[in-house]
Amino acid sequence: MSGALPLIVTRPEPGNSATMARATALGFDARAMPLFAARALPWTAPTPQDFDAMLLTSAQAVRLAGQQLTRLAPLPAYAVGSATADAAKAAGLTVVRTGNADAQRLLDGMTSGKPARILWLCGRERSEFDPRGSALEPVACYVVDAVEPPPAWAQQVSAPAVLLAHSARAAQRIADLVGPQRAHLTLVAISPAAAAAAGEGWGELAAAAAPTDASMLALAHALCHKGGK
Structure with missing residues (x-):
């Protein structure tokens, strides 16, 4: 150029x-x-049967989750962006929807289908979203340090x-x-x-x-x- x-x-x-x-x-x-530099945090995967779906808003969550992620494989995954979806698929997760806008819009689509309990695999610093009446539980598995x-x-x-x-x-x-x-x-x-x-x-x-x-x-x-x- x-x-x-x-x-x-x-x-x-x-x-x-x-x-x-x-x-x-x-x-x-x-x-x-x-x-910034991203690093993994120690975390324990919750019981997948306690949730109806999993929200992924960053590929870093998938890359840095480690072996604990395999425990969550039974959950249908909703991913923000194609990079996050590709990382999730490569890790063996089942991506049922990829959001092409922001996380709130994807979450709105999830809650309209009535998944009452949503696990959000995320970073320690994160945005706030309106779960529209559903239960959204954030679980931090990584941190991005300045x-x-x-x-x-x-x-x-x-x-x-x-x-x-x-x-x-x-x-x-x-x-x-x-x-x-x-x-x-x-x-x-x-x-x-x-x-x-x-x-x-x-x-x-x-x-x-x-x-x-x-x-x-x-x-x-x-x-x-x-x-x-």
């Missing part, structure tokens, strides 16, 4: 490398700047660039690190909620049409070219 703005990828591994590979294949001038920005971070964000925020927490952290002088930067968020968490003052702030890398990169492609003119 000659003349286009650089693309800064901030998500933790292994997602950072996956996004970098996709972006590079598409011709982006992509820069890996992870601001880490110091890479040494080149300050230089990268001092010039025009497009940044990717793969969560509301990431959007908030990017905003905090960049500070109020951000009119030269463009932020592409994975969802409207993530975009809202980024605050105001950006040169461009946009939310992807779907919570996927493909949707974010399609949006970033247009913005990288627009800003590079």
Whole structure:
């Protein structure tokens, strides 16, 4: 992408490398700047017979759950995004629905089918959702810790660039690190909620049409070219 703005990828591994590979294949001038690192937490899988379904909002939950996850295989899984669904299938879970919007919309679809008891395999820090009268029990199996920005971070964000925020927490952290002088930067968020968490003052702030890398990169492609003119 000659003349286009650089693309800064901030998500933790292994997602950072996956996004970098996709972006590079598409011709982006992509820069890996992870601001978080994920690690497993000790946890004990509950009895699957106590639940009607399982909600998965991140592929990290599947990747870091460990051997305990096999105990939950009898539960039908509802996954947010194709990456989470693919990770769940690879782990031997039965994915009955993949949400192409946000987690609340997928949860709304679940509760309309009346699964009264839902197990939410998630991270320690998580968003709040309205279970619409169903019982939603979060079980944390991983944590995503903020880490110091890479040494080149300050230089990268001092010039025009497009940044990717793969969560509301990431959007908030990017905003905090960049500070109020951000009119030269463009932020592409994975969802409207993530975009809202980024605050105001950006040169461009946009939310992807779907919570996927493909949707974010399609949006970033247009913005990288627009800003590079």
